[in-house]
Amino acid sequence: MKHGWLDKTAKRTDLEEFDLRKARRELRNVLKQILNDEIPTVEELSILFSAQGREIYLLGQVADIIRERQVGSIITYVVNRNINFTNICSNNCLFCAYSVPLGSKEGYFDISIESIRKKIEQTYPYHITEVCVQGGIHPAVDFDSYLEILQNLKEIDPTLHIHAFSPQEITHAANSIKEDVEDVLLEFKKHGLGSIPGTAAEILDDNIRKVICPHKLSSAEWIHIIELSHQLGIPTTATILFGHIENSQHWVRHLSILRMIQEKTHGFTEFIPLPFIAENTQLKQNHSFHELSSLDYIKFYAVSRLFLGDLFKNIQTSWVKLGFPMAQITLTAGCNDFGGTLFEENITRSAGGLFGQLATPEKIQRSIHQLQRTSCERGTLYNLLC
Numbered sequence: 001m002k003h004g005w006l007d008k009t010a011k012r013t014d015l016e017e018f019d020l021r022k023a024r025r026e027l028r029n030v031l032k033q034i035l036n037d038e039i040p041t042v043e044e045l046s047i048l049f050s051a052q053g054r055e056i057y058l059l060g061q062v063a064d065i066i067r068e069r070q071v072g073s074i075i076t077y078v079v080n081r082n083i084n085f086t087n088i089c090s091n092n093c094l095f096c097a098y099s100v101p102l103g104s105k106e107g108y109f110d111i112s113i114e115s116i117r118k119k120i121e122q123t124y125p126y127h128i129t130e131v132c133v134q135g136g137i138h139p140a141v142d143f144d145s146y147l148e149i150l151q152n153l154k155e156i157d158p159t160l161h162i163h164a165f166s167p168q169e170i171t172h173a174a175n176s177i178k179e180d181v182e183d184v185l186l187e188f189k190k191h192g193l194g195s196i197p198g199t200a201a202e203i204l205d206d207n208i209r210k211v212i213c214p215h216k217l218s219s220a221e222w223i224h225i226i227e228l229s230h231q232l233g234i235p236t237t238a239t240i241l242f243g244h245i246e247n248s249q250h251w252v253r254h255l256s257i258l259r260m261i262q263e264k265t266h267g268f269t270e271f272i273p274l275p276f277i278a279e280n281t282q283l284k285q286n287h288s289f290h291e292l293s294s295l296d297y298i299k300f301y302a303v304s305r306l307f308l309g310d311l312f313k314n315i316q317t318s319w320v321k322l323g324f325p326m327a328q329i330t331l332t333a334g335c336n337d338f339g340g341t342l343f344e345e346n347i348t349r350s351a352g353g354l355f356g357q358l359a360t361p362e363k364i365q366r367s368i369h370q371l372q373r374t375s376c377e378r379g380t381l382y383n384l385l386c
């Protein structure tokens with residue numbers, strides 16, 4: 001068995017006892033219970049998030065042990081391509097540096113079959129199994145446009161898994177034809193929608209949403225669309241945007257909501273914590289916020305495994321937001337999935353992200369092997385392809 005943080009020659013119980021003494025008593029007790037396979041309560045989740053300094057290394061160590069127990073040592077990745085079909089958006093979220101208003105010179109919108117085909121051909125010689133399609137909330141994009149995207153993709157390659165349209169986009173599609181969200185989801189599913197990105201969740205707290213994304217759907221609406229999708233047999237991912245104006249109590253509530261949904265539906269495929277990239281955003285200009293450290297990142301991914309791992313087997317790191325070295329560290333602190341190759345990444349790059357648009361499968365595999373772990377390509381729904 002391999003544990004990234006552990007001396008493999010030490011007996012596990014000795015090591016746990018030794019290391020646990022580094023933590024405050026209340027944190028130590030929670031970690032002991034977790035090592036005995038107990039699930040932390042919401043109060044204990046707050047204690048986990050209160051870890052500081054060296055305690056965070058300990059969280060990483062315990063999360064690595066729990067990850068090994070829950071999913072083994074394989075690190076998965078998906079060979080996929082992003083298609084961001086428009087950057088025109090009327091929502092003006094303060095954390096977003098990607099969108100531009102209608103009429104802007106930098107605005108683009110293209111859902112033609114030629115353009116989509118070209119984007120897919122750009123991925124050759126790699127064989128993508130998934131396309132991830134998202135765009136801004138363009139006033140002229142309506143239900144028919146979303147349908148056209150699905151139809152074009154299916155015509156180009158009927159085997160592709162279409163992972164598309166955030167709950168915000170689903171709402172926009174439904175509003176455009178004054179139909180129920182349920183009917184829209186069913187129609188999209190009929191036309192090939194395979195799963196939905198659980199983006200637009202940001203922080204599931206309406207007071208925070210009023211500040212960072214006042215025009216977006218509410219927390220209750222996000223939860224409703226996600227639960228409905230799961231009930232209709234459309235899996236989704238789960239996300240959080242962390243490290244801006246929120247505090248750890250918002251993290252506790254957000255993770256508790258995700259856990260509650262998953263207990264009910266089992267429709268989430270993975271949890272993807274997304275650190276906020278501030279550089280070119282209005283949020284950075286207009287609000288003060290506490291910038292997170294590398295240790296805070298480790299803490300967030302580790303706690304995600306410790307609190308959610310029994311129900312969310314897959315905790316995904318984000319090489320786009322963190323860069324490869326930091327992503328590797330999170331993979332030794334609870335994560336088991338590297339994410340996707342992407343081929344095109346505009347959203348984080350617009351906000352000042354420095355870590356590129358494409359991670360080739362070879363580069364991802366090398367990073368995984370450097371951790372002395374096994375790499376395995378997967379499909380969107382975690383079917384192993386290796």
Ligand code: SF4
Pocket residue numbers: 089090091092093096097098099135136137168213
């Ligand atoms: S995050 Fe999405 S909805 Fe918000 S402004 Fe950016 S593109 Fe628009």
